[in-house]
Amino acid sequence: MIDKANPPAIESVPNSVSRRDFIKGVITSGVAVSSASYLFRASTLLHGQQLSAGVSERLITVNVNGQQRRVDVMKQETLAWTLRYKLGLTGTKLGCDRAECGSCTVLIDDIPYYSCSVLTHTVRSRKVLTIEGLASADGTLHPVQQGVIDEQGFQCAFCMPGFLMTAVGYLKTNPSPTRQQLAQGVSGCLCRCQDYDKILTALMRGAENTRRAQLG
Ligand code: FES
Ligand code: FES
Numbered sequence: 001m002i003d004k005a006n007p008p009a010i011e012s013v014p015n016s017v018s019r020r021d022f023i024k025g026v027i028t029s030g031v032a033v034s035s036a037s038y039l040f041r042a043s044t045l046l047h048g049q050q051l052s053a054g055v056s057e058r059l060i061t062v063n064v065n066g067q068q069r070r071v072d073v074m075k076q077e078t079l080a081w082t083l084r085y086k087l088g089l090t091g092t093k094l095g096c097d098r099a100e101c102g103s104c105t106v107l108i109d110d111i112p113y114y115s116c117s118v119l120t121h122t123v124r125s126r127k128v129l130t131i132e133g134l135a136s137a138d139g140t141l142h143p144v145q146q147g148v149i150d151e152q153g154f155q156c157a158f159c160m161p162g163f164l165m166t167a168v169g170y171l172k173t174n175p176s177p178t179r180q181q182l183a184q185g186v187s188g189c190l191c192r193c194q195d196y197d198k199i200l201t202a203l204m205r206g207a208e209n210t211r212r213a214q215l216g
Contacts, residue, residue, distance in 0.1 A: 058075075064087060079128070081094075091131035108128055147207070156192075
């Protein structure tokens with residue numbers, strides 16, 4: 001029992017002991033210290049430079065149909081997805097989404113590519129042309145588009161943008177193809193309506209229109 005009249009003297013703890021104990025405490029609570037610094041780093045990530053660097057990496061500029069389009073893309077995002085669902089260019093169709101049908105074909109630097117199999121962030125410094133960019137600014141159809149009108153090619157026309165973009169790309173390498181050569185040139189495209197003969201007739205007319213347009 002404590003004698004309130006003569007309380008025991010409070011033992012003063014020397015400063016040096018207190019510091020030693022503190023250091024021991026820090027060493028033994030190392031995990032807690034690490035966790036704390038981890039939390040600190042996490043909060044730096046959330047509010048500091050590193051996150052903004054990540055965000056700016058996702059914001060890229062792509063040249064589509066002659067326009068510089070700024071778009072936020074995920075690393076695994078395909079060009080077909082970006083064109084259709086971020087840029088509103090739904091003329092590019094998604095059929096198989098696995099490089100089999102050709103309905104998503106666009107030109108990248110004048111070469112036909114399946115846009116379902118191209119990652120958007122890889123086309124940053126390149127020129128993408130979709131079906132929406134084929135006609136002239138004044139609305140004049142591209143000669144290959146005009147060929148489709150002239151011959152009334154295609155049935156449901158779901159496959160048409162892919163065939164047209166492929167044909168336009170192919171005709172740049174071979175402006176005067178035989179029917180068989182053109183068939184080979186667009187063989188990466190499939191038509192679910194199986195309207196190949198009519199399609200080929202329309203594309204041949206498109207090739208002829210293109211040659212005529214180039215002659216002026
Ligand atoms: S959707 Fe790209 S090849 Fe079929
Ligand atoms: S015309 Fe219908 S898919 Fe080709």
